[in-house]
Amino acid sequence: MSVAINDLIMNALPLPVLTIGPEHGIIHANTAAEAFFEVSLRMMQRQRLTDLLPFGSPVLALVEDVRQRGASVSEHRIDVGSPRLGSERIVDVFATPLGDDSDNVVVMLQERTIADKMNRQLTHRGAARSITALGALLAHEIKNPLSGIRGAAQLLEQSADENDRLLTRLICDETDRIVKLVERMELFGEERPVERGPVNIHNVLDHVKRLAQSGFARHIRFVENYDPSLPPVLGNRDQLIQVILNLVKNAAEAVGIDATDGEITLSTAFRTGVRLQVPGSQERVSLPIELSVSDNGPGIPPELMSDLFDPFVTTKVQGSGLGLALVAKIVGDHGGIIECDPAPRRTTFRILLPMHRTVSGSDADM
Ligand SMILES: Nc1ncnc2c1ncn2[C@@H]1O[C@H](COP(=O)(O)OP(=O)(O)OP(=O)(O)O)[C@@H](O)[C@H]1O
Numbered sequence: 227m228s229v230a231i232n233d234l235i236m237n238a239l240p241l242p243v244l245t246i247g248p249e250h251g252i253i254h255a256n257t258a259a260e261a262f263f264e265v266s267l268r269m270m271q272r273q274r275l276t277d278l279l280p281f282g283s284p285v286l287a288l289v290e291d292v293r294q295r296g297a298s299v300s301e302h303r304i305d306v307g308s309p310r311l312g313s314e315r316i317v318d319v320f321a322t323p324l325g326d327d328s329d330n331v332v333v334m335l336q337e338r339t340i341a342d343k344m345n346r347q348l349t350h351r352g353a354a355r356s357i358t359a360l361g362a363l364l365a366h367e368i369k370n371p372l373s374g375i376r377g378a379a380q381l382l383e384q385s386a387d388e389n390d391r392l393l394t395r396l397i398c399d400e401t402d403r404i405v406k407l408v409e410r411m412e413l414f415g416e417e418r419p420v421e422r423g424p425v426n427i428h429n430v431l432d433h434v435k436r437l438a439q440s441g442f443a444r445h446i447r448f449v450e451n452y453d454p455s456l457p458p459v460l461g462n463r464d465q466l467i468q469v470i471l472n473l474v475k476n477a478a479e480a481v482g483i484d485a486t487d488g489e490i491t492l493s494t495a496f497r498t499g500v501r502l503q504v505p506g507s508q509e510r511v512s513l514p515i516e517l518s519v520s521d522n523g524p525g526i527p528p529e530l531m532s533d534l535f536d537p538f539v540t541t542k543v544q545g546s547g548l549g550l551a552l553v554a555k556i557v558g559d560h561g562g563i564i565e566c567d568p569a570p571r572r573t574t575f576r577i578l579l580p581m582h583r584t585v586s587g588s589d590a591d592m
């Protein structure tokens with residue numbers, strides 16, 4: 227009886243789940259797995275995982291790894307595309323020991339569509355790069371004449387009457403706004419390698435919290451949900467401050483200036499077994515440090531989600547839409563990933579970063 231219920235549960239799951247036995251033999255697969263691989267359960271039970279996946283697929287090594295370690299491992303962004311399944315089938319894989327005395331391993335796949343956030347990271351890295359050149363050009367070509375215009379307006383202001391002074395003020399304020407925009411774009415032009423070292427992420431979060439509470443987020447309650455044993459991140463402190471600041475600023479702006487119950491939650495956690503395949507190579511990096519910023523604002527409009535991390539995407543009157551683009555660039559430069567869960571009342575931006583290792587191992591320069 228309970229077997230039947232277990233089957234029903236498995237088949238109700240929208241994600242493909244496979245149970246893998248010795249020598250990669252397939253013991254069980256749910257309906258979603260049948261649909262994903264386009265092979266019936268009966269057929270699959272006569273096959274091996276090696277028949278379903280491309281030759282040398284990292285999923286096979288992952289299953290072996292789980293079997294040997296007896297612990298769960300997840301790995302992001304593996305391409306299981308094949309001539310049969312079609313190219314570019316990008317999945318996240320979660321594998322775990324079955325939990326009985328056997329060596330069986332349960333594998334769950336979660337497909338990521340092209341427009342999905344992980345891939346976005348790659349796309350918007352490209353986008354960030356293309357505005358890098360633009361930023362440098364703007365900075366060079368626009369800042370000087372602007373300061374000329376501003377200087378001239380200030381001179382005029384001295385001899386202007388009350389009405390004209392309103393206009394000269396306007397010129398100054400607007401040129402200041404352009405200079406600020408250009409300066410933010412210049413940040414993208416930073417191509418020199420930044421210095422990285424051990425960074426205490428709680429220290430970064432505290433710093434940003436203090437900045438926020440003494441300014442734009444004075445009216446918001448902060449909740450801290452920290453894992454006290456978190457090891458240091460391998461990163462650049464100033465850049466990580468910038469990342470968290472941009473996220474907290476967005477969170478505060480989402481909550482709104484009039485909110486009385488505004489709440490921003492800062493969390494950290496240590497996650498073993500989260501690994502990321504470096505695109506274009508067999509190399510895998512582990513990203514065990516998770517930090518997230520959530521708010522209880524209205525959430526992100528669904529139509530924004532696919533371009534969220536692109537530059538100049540904004541819904542704010544005074545927004546430049548560079549905040550998240552810069553966040554994505556910095557996180558990408560750190561070898562990390564960022565994801566967004568856009569739900570109303572608990573919008574969450576989650577960042578995974580590599581850990582700093584004391585002994586100089588191969589991970590240290592990632
Ligand atoms: N926590 C959030 N809740 C709801 N919407 C958000 C949140 N974070 C970002 N957004 C949406 O994403 C858009 C882009 O954010 P981004 O930080 O890149 O630019 P911006 O905040 O509009 O401008 P800037 O950061 O340059 O001042 C925002 O305009 C907003 O619509």
Ligand SMILES: [Mg+2]
Pocket residue numbers: 472475476549550
């Ligand atoms: Mg912003």
